Amino acid sequence: MSATPRTVIEPFAIAHATLVTGDAAGTVLDDMTIIVGDNGRIEQVSPSLSTPIPSGYHMLDATGKTVMPGLINVHVHLFSDGKPINPKLATPAGQRRMAAFAHSPFGRPYIAAKAKSSVITQLRSGVTTLRTLGDVGYEAVALRDRIDAGEIVGPRMLASGPLLAIPEGHGAPLIALICPDADAARANTLENIAHGVNAIKIAATGGVTDAQELGEAGSPQMTVDQMRAICDAAHESGVIVAAHAQSTEGVRRALLAGVDTIEHGAVLDAELIELFLNNPNALRGWSALIPTMSAALPLLDADQSVSGITDIQLENARTVVAGMVQGLHQAHEAGIRVGVGTDAAMTFVPQYGTWRELDLMVKRGGFSPVEALHAATAVNAEILGVEDVTGSITSGRTADLLVLDGNPLVDLRMLEHPELVVAQGHPIWHPDRNIKRFDDMDTLLDRLYAF
Ligand SMILES: [Zn+2]
Known part of the structure; x- marks a missing residue:
């Protein structure tokens, strides 16, 4: 995963930068120099006054600019761009039609191209590491391999492949392998691992997007035994x-089975809080919460005529989203690890919108900007198990950096248009110039969340 890219990296130094470290204390260091070697790694981080630029290194003068670690997005889908999903496609018949297309000779190249444009958009908007959670097939695995081989400059990718669901469960059949029992759950897990995935995704309950009945969103679908079979098989491979x-x-049920991250979440009780903090069946002995506010809140806050969601989806969202927001507040207070994931590709969640999740965690989740930035960098790196590689600006880590016009701790919107993105040492200049934005959606979200 951290193979040295074949594409050539010219060593460089960013001098005179204000460094927003992304640490838990919100440390900001003035007039710092960051030296990046031709292996894409950070060689030195120190005050500009005492840091000569080695000969042969390009010097970028970052006077007046802020440098911070690249963002990490731990919950991404690549098959769509975030425009409202036609509710007809959320019906079982619609899902079957979409699944048939996606797996056809015409569909597969379409899905692969969509995946590529999605990760490039993520990168250009400042995301230097992402985890997919629910792919159509193994298109994200293939893309990750091309990035790791140095064929394309992209973000560091952890790919999940298709998610695992019960028959007719959440995500089936478009992005799920079907697991009628624990044996099938184990077999499907091993199949995904044989395809080279870095993560496994389970549909533990119904979801708002494809539920056909009131109460189906959130209703438990997979048993503890099924999920335990999945966790055991996955954890054996790390x-x-x-x-x-x-x-x-x-x-x-999911925590008892040993899952490492809960996506979306719900109201917590004392048992659940303890299980998050200390989960003997999780890979590292703890579990984290990924709230995905970006996908949840606009379903309630936007007018139904704009979101296009059905009455049933709206009612289900009311129940689920209230619980999710309460669970996030509880997790924050209890010191549970909370990560940043957007659920990109869902309605109103464009691939370029990661900064908005941090903003919503501050406006609706009780986080400070320091905590939100820490979650999107160092905490996310720990959750993905890549904290020795990325998530902070430290010598020896890969150079995953953003250069911004101002301090995001003062205004998180500074994250929206990075001046420069550096991914594993590769500079991407004017990164947001080629992003296809959806102005109507951006205006709506700005209005809903008070800009
Ligand atoms: Zn999702």
């Missing part, structure tokens, strides 16, 4: 497991 879980009971 692979982390994520569970889509949108009710207290669904979260309980």
Whole structure:
């Protein structure tokens, strides 16, 4: 995963930068120099006054600019761009039609191209590491391999492949392998691992997007035994497991089984808080919460005529989203690890919108900007198990950096248009010039969340 890219990196130094470290204390260091070697790694981070630029290194004068670690997005889908999803496609018949297309000779190249443009958009908007959680097939695995081989400059990718669901469960059949029992769950996990995935995704409960009945979103779908079979098989290979879980009971089952991240979440009780902090069946002995506010809040806050969601989706969202927001506040207060993931590709979640998740965690989740930035960098790196590689600006780590016009701790919107993105030592200049933005959606979200 950290193979040296074949594409040539010219060594460089960023001098006179204000360094926003992304640490838990919100440390900001003035007039710093960051030296990046031709292996894409950070060689030195120190005050500009005492740091000569080695000969042969390009010097970028960052006077007046802020440098911070690249963002990490731990919950991404690549098959769409975030425009409202036609509710007809959320019906079982619509899902079957989409699945048939996606797996056809016409569909596969379309899905692969969509995946590539999605990760490039993520990169250009400042995301230097991402985890997919629910792919159509193994298109994200293939893309990750091309990036790791140095064929394309992209973000560091951890790919999940298709998620695992019960028959007719959340995500089936478009992006799920079907697991009628624990044996099938184990077999499908091993199949994904044989395809080279870095993460496994489980649909532990129903979801808002494709539920056909009131109460189906959040209702438990997979048993503890099925999920335990998945976790055991994944953990034997050192692979982390994520569970889509949108009710207290669904979260309980998933944590008892040993999942490493709960996606979305619900109201927590004392048992669940303890299980997050100390989970004997999780890979590292703890589990984290990924709230995905970006996908959840606009379903309630936007007018139904704009979001296009059905009455049933809206009612299900009311229940699920309230629980999710409460669970996030509880997790924050209890010191549970909370990560940043957007659920990109869902309605109103464009691939370029990662900064908005941090903003929503501050405006609706009780986080400070320091905590949100820390979550999106160092905490996310720890959750993905890549903290020795990325998530902070430290010598020896890969150079995953953003150069911004101002301090995001003062205004998180500074994250929206990075001046420069550096991914594993590769500079991407004017990164947001080629991003295709959806102005109507951006205006709506700005209005809903008070800009
Ligand atoms: Zn998702």
